[in-house]
Amino acid sequence: MVHEFTHAERIRYKRRQDAAYQAGEEAVANLKAALALAGLVLPSLCNDGPLGCRGFVRLGGCSVALANRLAEVIAAGARALEGGQE
Template identity: 80%
Template sequence: MIHDLTRAERLRYQRKQDAAYEAGEAAVSNLKAALALAGLVLPSLSNDGPVGCRGLVRLGGCSTELANRLAEVIAAGARALRDQQG
């Protein structure tokens, strides 16, 4: 059975969509800043908008050189965190 959303339901949904969009914007900003610390830029990094009330970040395409460098940086960071905890 399909029912029309009430005004209150539409407003709640819109607030969830807005929050998801803002979460995507914040995630993009955080990732750009972290990448910049490593001297890396993902050219297509962007907010992909809310999908089902969830923020979504588009990482986009990058060269194999950049992907390999990003993997090195992530691995080094993961090792540093592991060593710090251990």
């Protein structure tokens, strides 16, 4: 038997999808900025979400959480390299 969503369930699902899409946009912006600090560009980097109710970033495929973590690591590494060259 197929479950039919109620109007309220459809609205909640749509809100979760919208939030996931926005999370993907933010993750892409974070990663692009971090990569730029290191002088790197991923030409195919883009928001590929939502996937269900989760954001998804395309760079060969990774989750929003992984993209945000990668952005943090790259940004920290780039800042450390800048500080060591002064």
